Amino acid sequence: MNLTERWQGQPIAIATMHHKEQVLGPAVERAWGLRPIVPPDFDTDRFGTFTRDRDRPGDQRATARTKALAALEATGAAIALASEGSFGPHPALPLAAVNYELVLLLDRTSGLELVGEALSWETNYRxxxxxxxxxxxxxxxxxxxxxxxxxxxxxxxxxxxxxxxxxxxxxxxxxxxxxxxxxxxxxxxxxxxxMRAMHNPKRMQVIAQAMDNLLEKAQSACPSCDWPGFWITQRLPGLPCEACGWPTALVRVHRWTCDHCGHQRSEDFPQGQTADPAHCPACNP
Ligand SMILES: [Zn+2]
Ligand SMILES: [Zn+2]
Known part of the structure; x- marks a missing residue:
């Protein structure tokens, strides 16, 4: 599917009231010739706020999708882009704060949904x-x-x-x-x-990285049905130790999946053939 041919000159509703269009708008203009519009008086606070005076419905992807649908509704556009961020302790390192950003693009006509993600330690969340x-x-x-x-x-x-x-x-x-x-x-x-984007330049950078990730995924087409967004959905451990061959926790296989037709591809040894013995439970228990 050639997205530029499909989208060139069409409006894209950017679901934001925190000036995220400053980073998201130019990106979709450059990539596909889309025309960014921001719904007037779009109140994204009803979908949850960072100061916890309102709770966030659903998980991050579901919330971004709800925002995108509301922006389609408000503008009459067929394509929308929304973003959703979260902050908090890293699951493995509770003392370190991380910022996770997700951007979601929705095309109502084709049903295409693309998601970009970025995780950053460069946050001042405090x-x-x-x-x-x-x-x-x-x-x-x-x-x-x-x-x-x-x-x-x-x-x-x-x-x-x-x-x-x-x-x-x-x-x-x-x-x-x-x-x-x-x-x-x-x-x-x-x-x-x-942590609202327009008051937090560090966060704005992470949103831009998530958008880059979305653009990269959009260029990856399914080898079977040509649907955009063919991407890694599973990372399986078991990379053998260089010294003794024992399976380690490092990645041995990437599994790619098509959102549209379900086609899967396994990519063996995406990050090298063997693991450093430092990661081996047998050599370095
Ligand atoms: Zn496919
Ligand atoms: Zn070993």
Missing amino acids: QATLRDWDAVDRFAQQVGFPDHGLVVSLGNPAEGQAVVKGVRDPMLLQDLAMDYLARSPDGTLWLETD
Whole structure:
């Protein structure tokens, strides 16, 4: 399927109110000649917010799809693009924060759905309860304020406390901090990084990486039915140890699957023939 032939000159609705069109728009224009439009007054907060005052329905892919469908509805376009991010401790390393971004492109006419992903350790995602201005100032410097915005609150915003989002002005930060520290019953305030894309350049970069991943997948066509998005769906371990041949936890096989016809292909040894003995449970228990 030639996507440029199919899409050239057509509108694509970008489901965002946080200026993600700044990175997503030029990408789809360059790749396929699509015409990005943003639905007017599109409220993506109803699909969940980072400050946890509203919960997020479904998993990330389902939420992105719901946003894309709402953008199709709002604009009458046949193609939409939505993105959805999450932050939190890495499953294996609970002290390190990671940012996972997903972008989803939906073509209502063909039923094509493409998904791009990116995972980054380069995130300033952080929350803290602080008791004085010095601590606030230090936090602000460490997370890259004022290029990156802050959320200032009397207490955890999840508990419905007074909250100001998108703080980028040093004078405003100082005024809010002094006011909240004086008013708070226990003499503390809640500070966190604003993770909405337009207040967080680090996150915007990860969204751009997820978009690159989507573009790469779009160019990979199924060898059987030519449907775009033929990609790795399983990574199977068992790469043999270089010294003793014992199967290790490293990847031995990539399995590729077509979303459309179900065609599968196995790719043996995608990352080399043998594993370093350092990864071997027999040589290096
Ligand atoms: Zn196929
Ligand atoms: Zn070994």
